[in-house]
Amino acid sequence: MSAAALPSGPRILLRRLREVMAGGGAAQDRMDQLVTTIAANMVAEVCSIYLLRDGVLELFATEGLNRSAVHQTTLRIGEGLVGQIAQLARPMALSEARSHPNFAARPETGEEDYHSLMGVPVLRGGRVVGVLVLQNRSNRDYSNDEVEAMQTIAMVLAEMVGGALQEEAPGVGTFGTDGLPRRLAGLSLNEGLARGTAVLHEPRIVVERHVADDIELESERLTKALDELRVQVDGMLQAAIAEPGGESRDILETYRMFAHDKGWMARLQDAVQGGFTAEAAVERVQVENRARMSEISDAYLRERLHDLEDLSNRLMRHLTHGGQMPDPDLPEHAVVVAWNMGPAELLDYDVDRIAALVLEEGSPTSHVAIVARALQIPVVGRLDQLLESVESGDDLVVDGDNGQLFVRPAADALKAFVANLEMRQAKAAQYAALRDQPSISKDGTRIQLNLNAGLLADLPHLAGTGADGIGLYRTELHFMVRATLPTVSMQTEFYSRILDQAGERPVVFRTLDVGGDKILPYLARHDDEKNPAMGWRAIRLSLDRPVLLRMQIRALLKAAVGRPLAVMFPMIAEVAEFKAARALLDREVDRQNRMGEQAPSSLSVGTMLEVPSLAWQLPALLPLVDFVSIGSNDLMQFLFASDRGNPRLANRYDELSPSALSLMRDIVRRCDEANVPVSLCGEAAGRPVDAMAMIGLGLRSISMGAASIGAVKMMVRSLDLPLLQTFMEGFYDSPEHSLRKALMKFAEDHNVAI
Ligand code: PEP
Ligand code: MG
Numbered sequence: 001m002s003a004a005a006l007p008s009g010p011r012i013l014l015r016r017l018r019e020v021m022a023g024g025g026a027a028q029d030r031m032d033q034l035v036t037t038i039a040a041n042m043v044a045e046v047c048s049i050y051l052l053r054d055g056v057l058e059l060f061a062t063e064g065l066n067r068s069a070v071h072q073t074t075l076r077i078g079e080g081l082v083g084q085i086a087q088l089a090r091p092m093a094l095s096e097a098r099s100h101p102n103f104a105a106r107p108e109t110g111e112e113d114y115h116s117l118m119g120v121p122v123l124r125g126g127r128v129v130g131v132l133v134l135q136n137r138s139n140r141d142y143s144n145d146e147v148e149a150m151q152t153i154a155m156v157l158a159e160m161v162g163g164a165l166q167e168e169a170p171g172v173g174t175f176g177t178d179g180l181p182r183r184l185a186g187l188s189l190n191e192g193l194a195r196g197t198a199v200l201h202e203p204r205i206v207v208e209r210h211v212a213d214d215i216e217l218e219s220e221r222l223t224k225a226l227d228e229l230r231v232q233v234d235g236m237l238q239a240a241i242a243e244p245g246g247e248s249r250d251i252l253e254t255y256r257m258f259a260h261d262k263g264w265m266a267r268l269q270d271a272v273q274g275g276f277t278a279e280a281a282v283e284r285v286q287v288e289n290r291a292r293m294s295e296i297s298d299a300y301l302r303e304r305l306h307d308l309e310d311l312s313n314r315l316m317r318h319l320t321h322g323g324q325m326p327d328p329d330l331p332e333h334a335v336v337v338a339w340n341m342g343p344a345e346l347l348d349y350d351v352d353r354i355a356a357l358v359l360e361e362g363s364p365t366s367h368v369a370i371v372a373r374a375l376q377i378p379v380v381g382r383l384d385q386l387l388e389s390v391e392s393g394d395d396l397v398v399d400g401d402n403g404q405l406f407v408r409p410a411a412d413a414l415k416a417f418v419a420n421l422e423m424r425q426a427k428a429a430q431y432a433a434l435r436d437q438p439s440i441s442k443d444g445t446r447i448q449l450n451l452n453a454g455l456l457a458d459l460p461h462l463a464g465t466g467a468d469g470i471g472l473y474r475t476e477l478h479f480m481v482r483a484t485l486p487t488v489s490m491q492t493e494f495y496s497r498i499l500d501q502a503g504e505r506p507v508v509f510r511t512l513d514v515g516g517d518k519i520l521p522y523l524a525r526h527d528d529e530k531n532p533a534m535g536w537r538a539i540r541l542s543l544d545r546p547v548l549l550r551m552q553i554r555a556l557l558k559a560a561v562g563r564p565l566a567v568m569f570p571m572i573a574e575v576a577e578f579k580a581a582r583a584l585l586d587r588e589v590d591r592q593n594r595m596g597e598q599a600p601s602s603l604s605v606g607t608m609l610e611v612p613s614l615a616w617q618l619p620a621l622l623p624l625v626d627f628v629s630i631g632s633n634d635l636m637q638f639l640f641a642s643d644r645g646n647p648r649l650a651n652r653y654d655e656l657s658p659s660a661l662s663l664m665r666d667i668v669r670r671c672d673e674a675n676v677p678v679s680l681c682g683e684a685a686g687r688p689v690d691a692m693a694m695i696g697l698g699l700r701s702i703s704m705g706a707a708s709i710g711a712v713k714m715m716v717r718s719l720d721l722p723l724l725q726t727f728m729e730g731f732y733d734s735p736e737h738s739l740r741k742a743l744m745k746f747a748e749d750h751n752v753a754i
Contacts, residue, residue, distance in 0.1 A: 130158075658735070
């Protein structure tokens, strides 16, 4: 435990630091004493404090470096090792600092003689306000315990920055927010455009007192707050159970598990026993948690640690505000600004008032992004320095299409925003007007437009968009937001709810496509996979763990009693795999019959075609399947040997290339000849030009995200299909890299709305 790592005994050093800080006299004198005390305790030749002043790191005190450099030496955020620690808000420990590429010696400090360096950020209310540094002449290997001890000292130092020092040294601890317009570039996690008022998700609770006066009292306060937190989470869970809404319930179950986690509680109590106040203990464990998070590359585990972060924030609110959310009254058009957020936290808000969400962290596969997508809330993530740049109440323009954020937008950014928004609104109105119009091309060809879905929150889009049905229901999302494997009865309830909500519209359930980047915590993991997209995933995993697939099929059969059921298998690479999966399904059908249970009114079983090898086995496959759905996302990544998640390869290969178009045309032709319905459910179906090409090569049914239906229907209704087919005739043998430009030209020449 961190506090226990302090060399001279945690309580004693904490108390000593506190005494120095609380002592009278000028703050500068006290800081000078602090560095001396810390250097002695940490057995270091140098201890220095750099503090942020009007956006620049300034050397405020040092033991060991030239004192004449104090208040003279400054570093920008990101400059040198100290600047890098501030920028990343992360500790750094180097036994040979001078060989680090970011090392920048300041001659006036006399630091050339020192080889090893350890620095930790000084954080106040989650913001970096300075850096605390140790240096040694020898090549010292600082231990993790020593790094943690320094983080603890930095927390106590942060107290001082907020207090006496600010009066003595104006501008300390501030970024010098200039109120000027700023543009931050990030990553689009969900499309859309919005303007609104910044609401800081984190209340930025600043811990004012770190060292406990009475350990017993602090321990009691912590226990009480933990009890209240558990009651709150249990209450939220009860409410979620009472009110149907599958996802939030699953998510909250994960929270409950964390709230009762003994390891977490023990770490908090240890920190209190080490001499911290209850608030400081929560902050301390949170800092450790974040440090662990930064070392974890596994997306799923990182998300789980974010859930724990969310819970820590709640606990802090119980200690400081009696558990109240910081801002229960969201303004109309709120843009929620957060470092990161768990999905339950988003659902805590009155989501109707949220115009957009912006995150300093976040990834496209994070659960909060998945939930926001279902709620159609634009999200931009990975916005560097977001929290430093935005103040509560700021005017924000969120451009989810291009992954950028305008803070206090200038007149030109606002003008562009208004123009874009008007264009979008006009388009949305056009699409809405088309909702009940048939999806028929100018020459009278009917094109089925289906929806891709994966959450209950997607279901209302069926009626909202006028889609024909659900062409792809990704069942794995339901499994991913849970901490434990859902039982057959839980799955049954969930699938029946989907069928209830879909009503007359057909739904194609795809069986679990987990593995790769879609990790289930309760499933044995294979961390050593070098190439997870081509690894142990989807049907491969299901066939090796047949109980999982059989449970799912059992639940689907039960849920669909008396109504049609369509099931498809993902990642089938050869006929033998389809047959094996089908055999498992048949066993469940037999079981249902034997038990005398009622059955679905009809059952159709199909396959995704997303592994190229299957395309060469169609004569053997087609007599066995009721339908085929081309998964262009995976099909393209395997066809071109090009990782679909690698941004560097994003534009290298095109599904509108002759090879891809020929392959897909061939598949469609063979399916047509065998009278097997064929559809396409990858991202290609959702982009009007691409969808036009898919229809041109022969598809009559495509499935896409809800946001695309309107635009694609508009394209279909303006298309003269025979003309397009003739135009595309020469495409398949073309030597071109891509036929995208030619297709766009065709659309332009023939007034096809793309
Ligand atoms: C696909 O691969 O095209 C597909 C629809 O499946 P997913 O995107 O879920 O892998
Ligand atoms: Mg796929």
